[in-house]
Structures are given as structure tokens and as C-alpha cells.
Amino acid sequence: MTRLSELGESHVLSRILGHNRDGAHVIVGPGDDAAVTALSGNLVSTADMLVENEDFTRDWLDWHRLGIKAAAQNLADVCAMGAVPHGLLVSLAVPDDTDIADLEALFTGILAEASRAGSELGCEVPIVGGDLSSSGLIVVAITALGTVGPGAALTRSGARPGDAIHLAGTVGRAAAGLDLLFARDELRERALSEITAPDPASTVRSRLTDTGEPELARLIAAQLAAQPDYAAVPRMAGRASAMIDVSDGLSTDLRRIADASGVHAALESAALDELVDDLMPAVRFLFGDGTDAEDRAAPGSAAARREFALEWVLNGGEDHGFVATAAPDLPPPVGWRRIGEVTAGSGLSLDGDDLPTSGFSHFGK
Amino acid sequence: MTRLSELGESHVLSRILGHNRDGAHVIVGPGDDAAVTALSGNLVSTADMLVENEDFTRDWLDWHRLGIKAAAQNLADVCAMGAVPHGLLVSLAVPDDTDIADLEALFTGILAEASRAGSELGCEVPIVGGDLSSSGLIVVAITALGTVGPGAALTRSGARPGDAIHLAGTVGRAAAGLDLLFARDELRERALSEITAPDPASTVRSRLTDTGEPELARLIAAQLAAQPDYAAVPRMAGRASAMIDVSDGLSTDLRRIADASGVHAALESAALDELVDDLMPAVRFLFGDGTDAEDRAAPGSAAARREFALEWVLNGGEDHGFVATAAPDLPPPVGWRRIGEVTAGSGLSLDGDDLPTSGFSHFGK
Numbered sequence: 001m002t003r004l005s006e007l008g009e010s011h012v013l014s015r016i017l018g019h020n021r022d023g024a025h026v027i028v029g030p031g032d033d034a035a036v037t038a039l040s041g042n043l044v045s046t047a048d049m050l051v052e053n054e055d056f057t058r059d060w061l062d063w064h065r066l067g068i069k070a071a072a073q074n075l076a077d078v079c080a081m082g083a084v085p086h087g088l089l090v091s092l093a094v095p096d097d098t099d100i101a102d103l104e105a106l107f108t109g110i111l112a113e114a115s116r117a118g119s120e121l122g123c124e125v126p127i128v129g130g131d132l133s134s135s136g137l138i139v140v141a142i143t144a145l146g147t148v149g150p151g152a153a154l155t156r157s158g159a160r161p162g163d164a165i166h167l168a169g170t171v172g173r174a175a176a177g178l179d180l181l182f183a184r185d186e187l188r189e190r191a192l193s194e195i196t197a198p199d200p201a202s203t204v205r206s207r208l209t210d211t212g213e214p215e216l217a218r219l220i221a222a223q224l225a226a227q228p229d230y231a232a233v234p235r236m237a238g239r240a241s242a243m244i245d246v247s248d249g250l251s252t253d254l255r256r257i258a259d260a261s262g263v264h265a266a267l268e269s270a271a272l273d274e275l276v277d278d279l280m281p282a283v284r285f286l287f288g289d290g291t292d293a294e295d296r297a298a299p300g301s302a303a304a305r306r307e308f309a310l311e312w313v314l315n316g317g318e319d320h321g322f323v324a325t326a327a328p329d330l331p332p333p334v335g336w337r338r339i340g341e342v343t344a345g346s347g348l349s350l351d352g353d354d355l356p357t358s359g360f361s362h363f364g365k
Numbered sequence: 366m367t368r369l370s371e372l373g374e375s376h377v378l379s380r381i382l383g384h385n386r387d388g389a390h391v392i393v394g395p396g397d398d399a400a401v402t403a404l405s406g407n408l409v410s411t412a413d414m415l416v417e418n419e420d421f422t423r424d425w426l427d428w429h430r431l432g433i434k435a436a437a438q439n440l441a442d443v444c445a446m447g448a449v450p451h452g453l454l455v456s457l458a459v460p461d462d463t464d465i466a467d468l469e470a471l472f473t474g475i476l477a478e479a480s481r482a483g484s485e486l487g488c489e490v491p492i493v494g495g496d497l498s499s500s501g502l503i504v505v506a507i508t509a510l511g512t513v514g515p516g517a518a519l520t521r522s523g524a525r526p527g528d529a530i531h532l533a534g535t536v537g538r539a540a541a542g543l544d545l546l547f548a549r550d551e552l553r554e555r556a557l558s559e560i561t562a563p564d565p566a567s568t569v570r571s572r573l574t575d576t577g578e579p580e581l582a583r584l585i586a587a588q589l590a591a592q593p594d595y596a597a598v599p600r601m602a603g604r605a606s607a608m609i610d611v612s613d614g615l616s617t618d619l620r621r622i623a624d625a626s627g628v629h630a631a632l633e634s635a636a637l638d639e640l641v642d643d644l645m646p647a648v649r650f651l652f653g654d655g656t657d658a659e660d661r662a663a664p665g666s667a668a669a670r671r672e673f674a675l676e677w678v679l680n681g682g683e684d685h686g687f688v689a690t691a692a693p694d695l696p697p698p699v700g701w702r703r704i705g706e707v708t709a710g711s712g713l714s715l716d717g718d719d720l721p722t723s724g725f726s727h728f729g730k
Contacts, residue, residue, distance in 0.1 A: 027407060028520055032625075033445040033610050034411035034511065036518045039404055042392060045493055046399035047454035047508060051500045054458075080398040089412035091456075091506045093419075128410055131506075135416045141456045141496075141506035143412060146399065153401045155393055245398050260397075 004103065005096040009132055012100060016107045023087070023124030035128035037087060037145075042153065044083040044146035048073050052138040060181055061224050063102040066140065067109020068225040073247060074144035075117045075125070076228040076320040080245035082154035082237040083146035084121050087128040088114055090142050093135030106140070113227065120231040154243040159261035159325035163241055163342040166332045168232035168322040170222070171250045172275055172309070175316020176282040177223030180216060183286055215281035228320040232335035239333075240324040249315045251355050254323055255348045261325075264345030266352070271339040272313050279309040314355065369468065370461040374497055377465060381472045388452065388489030400493035402452060402510075407518065409448040409511035413438050417503040425546055428467040430590040431505065432474020438612060439509035440482045440490070441593040441685040445610035447519035447602040448511035449486050452493040453479055455507050458500030471505070478592065485596040519608040524626035524690035528606055528707040531697045533597035533687040535587070536615045537640055537674070540681020541647040542588030545581060548651055580646035593685040597700035604698075605689040614680045616720050619688055620713045626690075629710030631717070636704040637678050644674040679720065 004012060013030070022029045028036035050056055050070050061069070071088065078085050090110060094103065107127075114125035128145075228245070236243070242261055246253045250267075258265040283305050325342050332338050348355045369377060378395070387394045393401035415421055415435050426434070436453065443450050455475060459468065472492075479490035493510075593610070601608070607626055611618045615632075623630040648670050690707050697703055713720045 028446075028518055032520050033442040033608075034409045034448070034509075036446060036448075036513060037408045037410070038515075039408045043402045043404045043408060043451075043510070044399045045402070045452070045454055045508070045510060047456045047494050047506070048496045049456040049458060049498050049504075049506060051458045051498045051504075053501075054499050077398040081393075081401065083399070083401075086408075087410070089410055089508050091412045091414040091508075093414060093416050093504060129412050131413045133414050133416045134419050135502065135504070136418075137500065137502055139414075139416075139458060139500070139504050139506070141412075141414060141504070143410070143454050143456075143508035144399075145408070145410060148401060150403075153393055155397050243398075 002100045003096070004094065004098045004100060007100065012103065013132055015100065016104055017127065019104070019108055019111055020127045023126045025086070025124065026126055026128060030127065030129050035087070037128060039086065039147055041147040041149045044078050044081050044148050044153070045143060046074060046077040047141065047143040048077065049139060049141035058138070063105040064109040065225040067106040068113045068227065070140040070142050071110040071113035072226060072228055072320060074142045075113065075230065076245040076247070078144045078146035079117070079121070079228070079230050079233045080154065080243050080322055081146065081148055082152055082233065082240070082243060083148035084123045085114070085117050085125040086123070086145040086147050087126050088142055088144055090127055090130035090140070092130065093133040093137070093139040095136060095138070096134050110142070116227065117230045121234065152237070154237060154240050156242055156244055156257045156260035158241040159257050159263050159342045160241055161263055161342055161344045162328060163325040164328040164332070164338050165254070165265060165267070165340040165342060166236065166324050166326060166336040167339045168236065168324070168336045169229040170275060170278065170319045171246055171321050172279050172312035172316040172319065173219050173222035174226055174318035175312040176279045176309070177219040177221070179286060180220055180282055181223060216285060219279070219282055222319055226318055226320045228322070229335055232333070233322060235333035236324045236326065236336055239326040239330065241326060243322060243324040246317070246319060246321040246323055248317045250323070251314045251348055252357070255357065257323065257325065258346060258348055262346070264343045265340060265348050266343050267340040267348065267350045267355070269310070269351050271337065272310065275313045276306055276309045279312050280305070283309050314350070367465045368461070369459065369463045369465060372465065377468065378497055380465065381469055382492065384469070384473055384476055385492045388491045390451070390489065391491055391493060395492060395494050400452070402493060404451065404512055406512040406514045409443050409446050409513050409518070410508060411439060411442040412506065412508040413442065414504060414506035423503070426589050428470040429474040432471040433478045433590040433592065435505040435507050436475040436478035437591060437593055437685055439507045440478065440595065441610040441612070443509045443511035444482070444486070444593070444595050444598045445519070445608050445687055446511065446513055447517055447598065447605070447608060448513035449488045450479070450482055450490040451488070451510040451512050452491050453507055453509055455492055455495035455505070456498070457495065458498040458502070458504040460501060460503070461499050475507070481592065482595045486599065517602070519602060519605050521607055521609055521622045521625035523606040524622050524628050524707045525606055526628055526707055526709045527693065528690040529693040529697070529703050530619070530630060530632070530705040530707060531601065531689050531691060531701040532704045533601065533689070533701045534594040535640060535643065535684045536611055536686050537644050537677035537681045537684065538584050538587035539591055539683035540677040541644045541674070542584040542586070544651060545585055545647055546588060581650055584644070584647055587684055591683055591685045593687070594700055597698070598687060600698035601689045601691065601701055604691040604695065606691055608687060608689040611682070611684060611686040611688055613682045615688070616679045616713055617722070620722065622688065622690065623711060623713055627711070629708045630705060630713050631708050632705040632713065632715045632720070634675070634716050636702065637675065640678045641671055641674045644677050645670070648674050679715070
């Protein structure tokens, strides 16, 4: 193992950036005071950071997937503007004793996700710059750059009454995955406190890995590092009146479109049924099938159990689905599903009932 | 006092960004998934982060100057490419219990420095995006964007034998200021351990504030938040063959030009005399005038005392001076001084003697 402190910053950077491939648009790449890149159209820029123990924990997330997660949340924001990614700047703070191999795994994760976005969207997405600092906590701060044609940017403010509301990708999976991960930790602690063999929790625990039972694994994987459906965006871009990356929850992010556009967003629960179905394995895992006396404070009725999953769908963040509004005259493109409609008014409703504000904020409220 | 945790992230951001003024080139400002800006020429981008207890300490640095420091180090990198700043993205991680007034002071510091750069360079430098996260440690991660005409970017690799080496701004002040700050802390501790009145250290200590004795104050100010001479850059840009922002120390950064250009950089100590003179008040403060028995392990001779200051000049970082190489046929423009010449070969020398590698690295070596 080679620790960061044993090599210099510049040696580490050149080793790490050896994995990077400059795009054809890169005139001056990493290694000078700043990068220089050739751009056509307008510049799109966004920044998001991940902080250890706030946004992720090393107990759950390996370095490679931390890289995927950090890149994805930034690239999704660029794409949600109807833009094409152009490059990334990566500022990292990590402990002195970090293994260089871990740092390389983080960078290859970032580059793998950038490359996936690039191949889905027909562009090159190199790392063009960044910084490496020492810190007690891991912080990954990424800026994603993109380009969009003049007048082609998709903001949150263009939704009009009569538009249909469409979703690409999923919502709720990452939130269900988070509850599964908490449950796994609880099971592990329970197993450690019961010195009995064979460990009754171990079978259950082994189902809860990202390579374990597929229905649960994909939910956990969505929490650890969701991979947005970038390719869906250009199929909708020409038609959309507004678009947003769903990072804080469907209700929160759709409300942002409603607020910015001065309209009401009416969700239809029937259109969310498949998304709820998708999460029922997590409900069954967490609460059993309702017949076992061991089942934990389980929602009683089948309806209450679906309600539990619907909460994830409405308020869970981090899946990085995309929501778009568009004139209702055409069916949604491949990869998109209709989930409601825009009407005159304000705020958000589900089947006509007002939905309260929820979703994620770093500082509560 | 209103703490961050009492308001939501979005309320805090809108309050803070109330201080921000969009530039005329901003099509979509902060508040959407990403910013959209109109750009002419090529895009310049760079990212640098400041981490609490690594790059600064709250004991020394107030929030406003933390903002200035964070903005300046990024803006200097953009300018060192011969570019004009275009905008900033600011990702912040701060503790939950941070006072909103402190956060506002940080942002007004960033905006004040961006505005200073803008007025020196005739451009608008708005904050176009960013992120706000919770963290035990303060982390300020900034990306600075800029624009440069096609073919006009100044890299590190264009220096040619025969070029003169020029410096704008200062080097060594921030390093001397750092040693003064450490000395102040030592004096404070000594004063606390000697329960005598009147406190003999208090007089000395009062000289060591950023509003105290001017000769020392400006050194401390350079450490806390150096303010680069942005305006000097365009006066040199048309002539320069290479340019760099001196952030890690004159020897380290000039060596980067030598390495990238495949040349030798020959510094002349006589040309550095004024820079050394500038730091002698700090030597006198730290070591006395050499006549007092109380004087600490002081360099003995006058020559040794100047040598001590020369170390700061050669190896001290964070002043954010600019070094440029240019054909020697013209005297340096206003704000620039000649400090040496480029010759064939490699590495760095002072008056013909090879200089070893030094300067700052986050991870040693």
C-alpha cells in the first residue's frame, strides 16, 4: 500500500490523471494554472459536493462508487439543462494516509461515469482540472461544464398549463436502498449482540449486498451510486418546456418547476404504480410478509404497505431521474413515462390532494 | 444570531445570493440545475479548495477574508492564463451551527474580491452556481471560469532561452506573515503562562495585528488574504511567452515554467533585494535587532539575517504574484520587475548556483 503522504501532490496527480483522456476540444489540459477548452454554444456550469458522514459513509460506499456518485450528480444537472457535458473539475480533500489505490479507484469511478455519459450523449467528458488537499474528512467537490445551443437551455420556468409531466429513470429506489442499508447495520449489530451460532441474521444480511438478491441489490446500488439515464434527455429535449434533475425528491423537485413556472403540478398516483411495485420487495424485506410475529412495526394493510413505498417514490432523493413538462399531444419518448399534468395555480397535488413540502435539505426545514 | 440549521438550505442560499449581481453574460443564473452563460473565445477553468486547519485556521482568519482568499487564489489562476474572469462556482461545507452572518461575510468576501478583479480587468465576475453542505470542517471549493481569445492563452511551456523573467506583485510576504502569526500565538501563550501585570507581551502582541504596525500588518494581511495585482497581467499578456501564478513559492512555480518549457531559469539575487528589504521588519520582529540577550536563536550576521528573508522570497507561497517570461528587448511594463533570465538547460539557479526543490506541497515531498 502506498499512502498519499509518501508521494508528493504532483506525483499523485500525474499518476491519477494518467487515467484521464483529454477530449479533442481540450486546448490546455490539467497541469497548467487553468484548463483551456474550445466551446461551441453557451456554457453550462454546475457544482455539487459530497461530504463524508453527511452525504456518504465509508462503511457503505467504496471509493470507485463514490467517484461514480459524485460525477453522476453533477452530470445529471448539466443534462437536465438540455446540455451536453464538456468536462469536469474535481477538487478532493482526503486524509494524508489515504491509499493511492483508493484515490485511483475514486478517479476511475469519476472517469467511468463521465465516459458512460459521453458515450450515451456522443461527447467527450475529460477531467480538465481540480485540486487535491489534505483533510480529516473526505470531500469530493465537482464542477461539471457543458454546452447548449443558444436558446436551447431547459430551465425550470417554462412549464405551461396543459403540459404533461413526464419522468425518465426512477424515483424512490435510492431512498428504499438507504432504509435497507440502515436495516442491514441493525441486523449486523443484533447478530453481534447474540452470540449464537449459526448467526440467524447472516442469511438475511447476505441478501442485502449489492451483488445479492437482485430486487434488493438494485435498490442499494441506486443509493450508493445511481446512474442517471442520460440518453433519455435528448429524446425529450426538443419537446420539453421545462426539465429538472430529481436529486432531492420528486415532490421537492417538481414543486421547484411549479414555483419557477407559476403553475400547479398534478401528479396521478395510478401513473406511479409501477414505481411503487418496484419498491415492494424492500417493504417486504423490512416488515416481513405481515404473517410473522417477529415482523417489526409493520404497516398492517396491503394499502398501508403500498403507502409506505409511495413515500419513497414521492420524497426520496438521489435516484437522479429527470422530470420534464411537455405539450401533451404526443406520447412520451422511449424511456419516459407520463406521471401527471400541469394546470393553472400553484403547488403540488396527488390525485387532487395537496402534497405538503418534503424532500431533502442539508440543513433541515 | 441565526444559525444555518434554523433556516433551510434554499432560504440561506437565496439570502446569501442576494448580494450577488448577475453579469450581462448570464443567461440562467444560480437557482436552476446549472447556470447558462454566453461566452466569447475559449473557456478557461480552474478549481482550488481551502480546507480548515490545513489551509487556514479560524483563530487567524475571519470569514470575510476567508472569502477573499478563496476567490483570489482561483481568480489568479484564471488571470495567469492571460484570460479574463467570467464567473465563479462556490461549493461550501460548513458546520450546522454556523451563524448566517458569518456565511454572508464569507460570500461578501468572495464577491468583493471578484468585483475587484472585475473592475481591474473590465469584466463582470458573478457567482453563477455552487452548493452548500453540512460538515464538521469548513471547506471552500471554488471553480473560477474565464475566457481567452483563440491562441492567446499563456501556458507554462512557452519560455525561450534569452527571455527575461519578470515578476508582478510580491513573493515572500505571506510566508513572513505566517511566521509572525505563529510568533504571536507563542507570545500569547507565554503571556498567559506568566501571571504578571502589566503583561510584557501585550505591547508586542498589539503590534502584530493586521491593523497594527503597518510594516508587519501588510505581511500578516498577505498571509490571511493576499490580493493579487490582476491589472498587471494584461499589461504583460501581449508580450509574455509563458506565465504562472506564484501560489506555491517562486522557486517551485518558476521551476514549473522551466520544466514545462525545457529551459533553465536563472534568478539574480540583486533583483530580489527590494523584496528582501520588504521582509526585514519581520526578521527584526522575530529575532530582535541582535543586541538584546533575550533575542531568540537569531541569525547572527547581517548577511545571515538577509538570507533568512531571502528564504521567504524564494520558497514562500500564497502571495499570488505573477511570473512571466518575455523577450528582453523592452523594459518590463508598470507593476512588473525583472528578476532573471531564461537560458538553455534545465532547472533553476540563483546567481549561478543551483536551487534545490522546495516550496509547498499538501502532502510533503
